[in-house]
Amino acid sequence: MFYIILILNLCILYSTVNADTPPAAKYKTCSDAPKDVCGLNAKCFDALSSSKFQTYGEPFCACLPNFSGQPPNCKSLCPIDCKADEYCDVANKVCKKGCASLDGCKPGEYCESKTKTCKAGCLVSTNCNADEYCDYGKNVCKKGCRTSQSCKDDEYCDAGSRQCKKGCRLQTNSCKPKEYCDSTRVCKPGCSAHADCASDEVCRTDHKCIKGCIRSPCGSNSDCSVVNNKYYCTCKTGFFPENGKGCRAKQTADVIPKDEKDLDCKKYCSELGLCKLNNNNVSCFCPRVSWGNPYNDCKPKTPPAPPKSPNDVPLSALSIAATTG
Numbered sequence: 001m002f003y004i005i006l007i008l009n010l011c012i013l014y015s016t017v018n019a020d021t022p023p024a025a026k027y028k029t030c031s032d033a034p035k036d037v038c039g040l041n042a043k044c045f046d047a048l049s050s051s052k053f054q055t056y057g058e059p060f061c062a063c064l065p066n067f068s069g070q071p072p073n074c075k076s077l078c079p080i081d082c083k084a085d086e087y088c089d090v091a092n093k094v095c096k097k098g099c100a101s102l103d104g105c106k107p108g109e110y111c112e113s114k115t116k117t118c119k120a121g122c123l124v125s126t127n128c129n130a131d132e133y134c135d136y137g138k139n140v141c142k143k144g145c146r147t148s149q150s151c152k153d154d155e156y157c158d159a160g161s162r163q164c165k166k167g168c169r170l171q172t173n174s175c176k177p178k179e180y181c182d183s184t185r186v187c188k189p190g191c192s193a194h195a196d197c198a199s200d201e202v203c204r205t206d207h208k209c210i211k212g213c214i215r216s217p218c219g220s221n222s223d224c225s226v227v228n229n230k231y232y233c234t235c236k237t238g239f240f241p242e243n244g245k246g247c248r249a250k251q252t253a254d255v256i257p258k259d260e261k262d263l264d265c266k267k268y269c270s271e272l273g274l275c276k277l278n279n280n281n282v283s284c285f286c287p288r289v290s291w292g293n294p295y296n297d298c299k300p301k302t303p304p305a306p307p308k309s310p311n312d313v314p315l316s317a318l319s320i321a322a323t324t325g
Contacts, residue, residue, distance in 0.1 A: 039072020194229035221247035272298035
């Protein structure tokens, strides 16, 4: 049951992630970023590293419980902002007494999603004190490191023993710029994030910088460009973007809005695609939590598979799941 809750909460998080997230992505970890990097009613999260499509060490922003949208414009699900001891009843659009998220209770307690009440025990480690972690088999808090942030700078938290050990951190990359942490916990030359590469390059999962458009991600009748380590797709002259069809021949009735706020990205790009005005044309791009052709199919990056045992649970995944309602 815990793993079902974990995956469901990860899915909720992915639906509220700020897809482009350039402010947070400038930093290797959220701890390096300013406190207000995500704006009001939002929080910074360190990237998951479980998917082969995931770029390591790239933080992103997500709206807090009781809020929806994309940071920094997270809006309350209710007409008014709910108080700390309230949750938003979305169906009736009113604030009610109760906890709003898994870690919305005091240490040693967790928020039961059905009743919105605090229960003794834990579902995730953030239900516990700072020097404790959650034993998922017994749902009790025990002494030990919760994440590598609990350890010294040159140490990481071993998920099996819950002890701090010497070595670099895989998930948040504690190495120097243009270095990555390999499987033996040693820093080696190579990129760990897009920021380690030139502005027209991206960091592959094998820690090598490549030209962002080298794989022709945009398809036919379109041009690819890379700005600040992200590729954009724009239809060639005489062609028009259309969801699911890529770039088709332009027709007389095709009109592009003059103001970017009037753009309906789903009209031009794939369901998960985002768009922006670019020299009186529309450029489509996939959000940072997905990959693929932005005209036809931006595929979500796969959340972590259910762990084989409680000790195999990625520490960052637990930390993220704990903040979703």
